[in-house]
Amino acid sequence: MSVAPSRHEWVFHPAVLRSLCVHIRRRGVSLADALAGTGMTWQKLLREKRSVAFDPMRTLILNAQQLTGCPWLGLEWGVSVEAATQGLTGAAIVVSRDVSQALETAARYHPLRSRSVEYQLAVREDRSTLIMREVLDLRDIRTFILEANAAIVERFLTTVAGEPLVEIEYRFPYAPPAWAPEYSRLLAGKVHFGAAQLELRVPRKILRLPGVVALASDRSGLALLAERELALLRSSGDLSRQIRLRLFEKQGPYPSVQAMAQQLNMSPRTLHRKLRQEGTTYQTLLDDARRELAEWYLLMTREPIEAIAERLGYADASSFSRTFRRWFATAPGRFRDDRRDTQDMIPER
Secondary structure (H helix, E strand, C coil): CCCCCCCCCCCECHHHHHHHHHHHHHCCCCHHHHCCCCCCCHHHHHHCCCCECHHHHHHHHHHHHHHHCCCCHHHHHHCCCCHHHHHHHHHHHHCCCEHHHHHHHHHHHHHHCECCEEEEEEECCCEEEEEEEECCCCHHHHHHHHHHHHHHHHHHHHHHHCCCCCCCEEEECCCCCCCCHHHHHHCCCEEEECCCCEEEEEEHHHHCCECCCCCHHHHHHHHHHHHHHHHHHCCCCHHHHHHHHHHHHCCCCCCCHHHHHHHCCCCHHHHHHHHHHCCCCHHHHHHHHHHHHHHHHHHHCCCCHHHHHHHCCCCCHHHHHHHHHHHHCCCHHHHHHHHCCCHHHCCCC
16 A cells, blocks of 8 residues: 655646646636646646645645535536546546556556545445545545545546446445435435445446447556556656666566666665665565566456466566565455456456
8 A cells, every 4th residue: 555645745636737727727716826826837837747736736726615615516526527637547447448547547546646545445245436536635635535536436437438437335434414415416326325434336237338439559568557556656766767767677586685786876775774764675676676576467458377477587476476465465366357357357468
């Protein structure tokens, strides 16, 4: 599980703020007024490549709600969000082969857009549930953030399926707000309140709906790019970030610590010392890269386990299976079967 960010760390991709600004500008709100107190101008936000901390986003949301007079603005904005504004995450979701894969993609790559809410996918025989767990005290924008997350996911799943998904269920973790009727107006699914946490429940028959623009080759490339971005996101420092990228781009045999140090023009001793300062080790980075790629290949491709083991630099499938059991407490084949009940529908790469 990822470590929750602090309020002063980056939390939102700047494209998220730009998308919200575009929406409220369509409602007639001045962008200067909307961005007042955030420390940003529209011109600065357009150029911004770094992600944005919690407090500027909070100020923007509170300004937007006051200026529009719309307390359900999170829902309204969420159902309007286009995939293009969500970068690699949105693109990879839209070309999914079915709703099931789209839901898995949303859960895996959501951190690339926002870290205020963590997505976890719980798979059962009759349904999959996307759990949206709050990792920050969202304070007075909690309802907005949760409404927006639920609405954006529905919008993307609807885009994949090409039809309204009226049989999905939402469970919101608060009492019905004064604008509760807007939930039924804006969301296609069934809405419930008073839950322990925000959940989106998708029944099995909805999960099987094929993607209307499924493109296996495009998805493979997009997902690999997204995996690279995740590797960067999870890096604790500059050196570990460089090593993660090198390991991710390498398909076995992986370099020894001596070989990696040589590639980086330093001694093994210096490499170990610098990684300790960043709170990690070379072996940890290597294990992380292999684990993330192993999960990706099992879930996103039909490659045999023997071929995946070879890609990851293992001597044989048995060695890979032993390590995989240590990571996930199950065998690779069982992991694939449990997580991919529609595995026979995965296109060949």
